[in-house]
Amino acid sequence: MEGIGNYKLEVKISQDKLEAGIMLVITDQEQGTNIQINESEVREILRKSKITHGILEQVVHDLCTNPSKFTAGPVTVAVGSPSVAGTDGKIEYTFMKLNQDDKRPKELEDGRVDFYSITSIPNVAKGQLLARRTPATPGQAGKSVTGEPIVPLPGKEAVLKPGKNVVVNAERSMLYAAIDGQVSFTDKDKVNVFPVFEVxxxxxxxxxxxxxxxxxxxxxxxxxxxxxxxxxxxxxxxxxxxxxxxxxxxxxxxxxxxxxxxxxxxxxxxxxxxxxxxxxxxxxxxxxxxxxxxxxxxxxxxxxxxxxxxxxxxxxxxxxxxxxxxxxxxxxxxxxxxxxxxxxPELRLELAAINKELQTVYENLRKTDQGLGVLGQMLKVTGDLAPDKKAMQIKLANTRLILEKEGKQLEARKKEVETELEGESPAxxxxxxxxxxxxxxxxxxxxxxxxxxxxxxxxxxxxxxxxxxxxx
Known part of the structure; x- marks a missing residue:
């Protein structure tokens, strides 16, 4: 609150910093009707409150010309720019997906219906584009009334899941058929192209x-x-x-x-x-x-x-x-x-097994780092290591690389399993x-x-x- 003569101006900023309000508080009730506020005074108070963005010029003008409107409660004097969340990525399939519910028996020329001729197979040719990935967008940053950037929530990336007999481009944004055949979705929505055997x-x-x-x-x-x-x-x-x-x-x-x-x-x-x-x-x-x-x-x-x-x-x-x-x-x-x-149960058992394996990997990493640390201190003190110590140092360094790789693979699979379990709808x-x-x-x-x-x-x-x- 800033006092100026027979009045004070109180500025409040919302918790999300997207809105600021200003209120006139009269300190001398006898001279309250004779209040005169200069625009420079208002701007100085806003500056001291660090309000630099989204200032409503009409409100500043009204405060100077008709102060009595601002005594009942705070009036919004600045509005920030909210961030815009990014859009999720998506996968667009460019072949005709077979809809089982739309299948109808084939009607012959003489009016009879062939109930056996109902299987429609979505065939594709070698080199045909099967799926196109649209990347997620990062969103648009906002700005608070104090001029600070508001980080947007980025969109979730979609992932192409190539199976058998398909290829992806270097950017992993396009999926193509590697052979002539039929498109089939298998475990976890992997896209495959298989040849067809008919009896x-x-x-x-x-x-x-x-x-x-x-x-x-x-x-x-x-x-x-x-x-x-x-x-x-x-x-x-x-x-x-x-x-x-x-x-x-x-x-x-x-x-x-x-x-x-x-x-x-x-x-x-x-x-x-x-x-x-x-x-x-x-x-x-x-x-x-x-x-x-x-x-x-x-x-x-x-x-x-x-x-x-x-x-x-x-x-x-x-x-x-x-x-x-x-x-x-x-x-x-x-x-x-x-x-x-x-x-x-199979997912929950797998998650428990992964957590146990990760515990073992991290414990082995700790012991490996401890060994490398001791050898490093020895090298620092003596300036050199004996041949057997050098061999041990190389072995420990290789072991650490293997453990790091194993740990990353386990963490990735753990995240997949946790996502599947979180995605369970109420039974x-x-x-x-x-x-x-x-x-x-x-x-x-x-x-x-x-x-x-x-x-x-x-x-x-x-x-x-x-x-x-x-x-x-």
Missing amino acids: NGDVDFSIGNIDFVGTVVIRGNVPTGFRVKASGDIRVLGSVEGADLEAGGSIEIKSGIVAQDKGQVVAGNDVRTSFIQNGNVTAGNQVLVSQSIMFSQVRAGKQIICNGPKGIIIGGTLQAGEKIVARVIGNTSATPTVLEVGVK AVDVYYMMYPGIKMVFGKLVRFIKQEFPRTRFLVINGEITTSTLI
Whole structure:
């Protein structure tokens, strides 16, 4: 506050320094109506308060010509320039991504519908641009009313994730196909280009087991006992019985799985089918079923969705990292069914192992630095080292480089795992029509047995308890 004659001018700066207010305080009430304020006086007070940016000239003028307006409370006299956050980087895919929901059977010239001709494969040519990375922007710095710069929040960089048979440019901003083939997304959204192997009918003894570094399309059925393995995707236009299917990408089975508790279906990304009966299915991402899951073992890294026109889950054990969704779960006979959601034990175990390894690495680094320090002191005192000491110094220096590299790799992987765990959405079980008694529900260490009917209900954990809410 600055006193001038029969009044004082009080200046207040906001905590974020983006706004300053000025207030007139009258010290001599008898002469309060005769106040005269010069502009130079106001500017001197602002200068002493270090206000140099964003001064509102009209307010300064009003203060000098009509001081009474400023006695009721502070009036904004300066406004800073807020920083503008940077925009996040993004990845633009330049090829046609296959949308499974848009596929339609092919209509023939005579009006008939060919339900087998529905698999559309997004082929690309060698050298074709597949993805383009737009870098994040750093944002625009702001300035406080005191003239200090306000550092903006920079955007988060997007990262191209090259897989097999693709190349990136030196700036890692462009991704190209290295061969002719089909684009396939595998673990952690890596982009790959795989060649395609097609079977124009059933997998039988004339074909035998399939183990292919690429994508496999089977335009018939896969009977019990056969094995199909692919680095890319597997698409079966017929049904799968008790066979073994394993794909690095996704698996689509048009006519469903009838496994009779034999074989297994394992995908690094998604599994999509019409129904699963007595099957064993594992997906790194989602299991998407349009009709029913009956007496099966089903695991998904993120979600199990069975929410089609029927959308029934009865019997078996279902495990999902984030969510299980169905129209109906269980039946009036209270068939035992187990639903487990909300944990990623493999990630948590990996994080614990990484922390243990890092502790060992840092302890070895400390001992190595201690040894190098002793040898350094000896060299400083004697001016030279004996041959065995020199050899030890070289060995310790090499060991330190190896430990540093190992530590950086472990820290990078630790950050990835922590990001994945932080990105977990709250686990839930959604039933859009009815859940019947006989269900065992597990959320991590919490267990709830369903002993009554629950229509249109969401189950989730709040404050350490499995609670319910009504789905609209």
